[in-house]
Amino acid sequence: MASDAPIPAAQAERAGAANLFAAPLAVLMRLIDRPMQVLQRLIGERRMAYVFLLPNLVFFSLFVFLPLIINFVFSVTGGAGLFPSERPYVGAQQYAYLFDCGSFLDPSSCREDHFWRGVSNTARFTVFQVTAMVLFSLLTAVVLNMKIKARGFFRAVYFFPVLLSPVVVALTWKWILQRDGLLNAAITSLGGERILFLVDPSWAMFWIVFVSIWAHMGFYTLILLAGLQAIPADLYEAAEMDATPRWRVFWRITLPLLWPNMIVVIVLALIRGVQTFDEVFVLTGGGPGTATLMVVHYIYETAFANQVQNFGLAAAASVVLGVVLFALTLAQLAASRRKGAA
């Protein structure tokens, strides 16, 4: 019956366009079908999975494993040459430079003091930022999960900064925070003293944490919101029937069931925190002095900003950073498994 009805012109055009792409695809599939059947007979059905994984593995190797290996090769070479063939082998010398310290707690006693200032700043930034980020994201997600007015609007508002480029975020906040910025204009119009937010080391650290949370909180809120919505409503109904206090409901039902999402948020925020560069680079340039200099900024400066581009030392610092990130991720995963088993 339906096939007898006339097909609208637009629909027919779309179908024509689809056929245009589908036809060559079908020919291609028919062409590879025969060799695939032969291959399956040769290696067996179970091993065919590897054949399908191969293209992805090739790309992954090319763009992840190979750069990792090249980075490691650079870290055991010296000089200013670009290609490994132009660089003399120096063994662990770059690592020895990085770890040549009187005291690891006093960066000024280290040969590469900027690296250790970067490590110290990154550690402080990550601790403050991840803690605050998780707390604010959780709080926001819980509020946005309630039946409040204009819930959709507020969800969009909190997510909007995630869509902005980090450079745009940093420049916007720089405009707000600078000497003659919006915030100082407000302070002075209320009779207060102008504050040089980006010149005072404590303020600078506070603002990079704040801006980072403002820019990325929406993403983590979204993950937690999805987790909250997946918690079965009957558990809450049962708790309500038992007249369980709200804080106990949160502590005994919401938080344990949200834990897998919390782990994802913590791991992602931690990795992003340790890798922080773009926003801080634009907002404070690592200053004042080296008060907001991060490890990735140090790597960038060492590799590219100096006249003698020290790729070897920068690569060694990257390897150290990679090892720390790997260890942190493993620790987080282990913690989540223990929690899951419990």
Place this chain on the structure above:
Amino acid sequence: MHSKHWISALALTAGLVIGGLAQAQTTVRIAWYSDGNEGEVITDLLKRFEAQNKDIKVVLDQVPYKAITENLPVQLASGQGPDIARVVDLGGIARYALDLRPHLKDAAYWEKNFGPFLPWMRPEGDTKAITGFMTQLTVTGPFVNKTLFEQAGIALPGAKATWEDWGKAARDVAAKVQAPFPLAMDRSGHRFFSVAVSEGAKVFDAKGEPAVIDDGFKRGAKLVYDWHQNGVMKKELWGSVSGTAYRGANDEFKNAQVVMYQSGSWQIAQFDKTVGDAFDWIAVPSPCGAGGCSGMPGGAGLVAIKTTKSPEAVAKVMEYLASEPVLSEFYARSLFVPGHLGIAAKGLDYQGASAPAKAALKVFSDQVAQLSPVAYQLQGYTSNRVIFNAVISRLGQAISGEGNLDEAYKRIESDIAQQIAERKK
């Protein structure tokens, strides 16, 4: 249907012919950054070149300054760079430069007119190569907001005034007119050394090796450090960022927030355009110190790159741009101090410039004769950016309160030694 086929066949043939002709053209790529309007001027000049040389197409890639200082060296090291580049790190790029002599019609013209600047663009140890020419000769020096001095009722310090005199005058003016920045200096090693050399810094030992920390350097560093402590200079430039980051105060000067701005001749075109008649601005001769009254020479050179596949075409473009009439027009329209001795001797008529811009250009041109030999030696040193970067990074730390000057001196020495050793590996 038949006529349609004929039209298609004709179009295809025409396309192939045009494509073939296009392929016969040699393409020359230039990487170019601009401080002012020089990008527009060079575009005009290159259009004229292309009209005269149909076999050469010139592509001008206009890039930010940072791309020239940070990305270009990596591109060149990988052999993927442009054919010609406008660079400021002349010594650093020199090892990638093409010796144009075999391709030039008149190498003597280059020796005669660019002679003193050619060594800046030569690879280490090479005493003869001709690799490019200066698109501008720059001299560092201060700009002064004359209107603020007049409003404050304070006289401008005289021609031989010291850095201390200027610092005091700028502070007094700022206090009277409530200007936030009495004295501002670009966060740049190059700018700092105009103070240090004037204070007697020698920079090199008798063998020509870097020996940066001496009494003259310390006098200059202490002056800048003290200015930050007593409010003559604000920490927004030198103390607000880390490492080798450059910071300028052009915007603050344009907004009449700076009494005295230590920068250089390349700012003239920009100030001429943006300040207009908002206030009176002037350039003044370099202030003096124990070692003289020297600024730092410098500039941007247009350098041919040796990985080019078309050295003949590159030489043709370079010869055209370096020719006296073309270069005269370029300097005059861009308001640049000429880096061509013949043009400098004849004098340039900066027709499009306002009276303050013309006066500033004269002040900077006159300063060339006052430059210290140490300043020339430092500018010609191939690893000069190693020295500049170490100074801004470590002095910046001391200014922002991380350690003191003595610690900064030690770090400057070790940073320079480490980087030069790395380059020699």
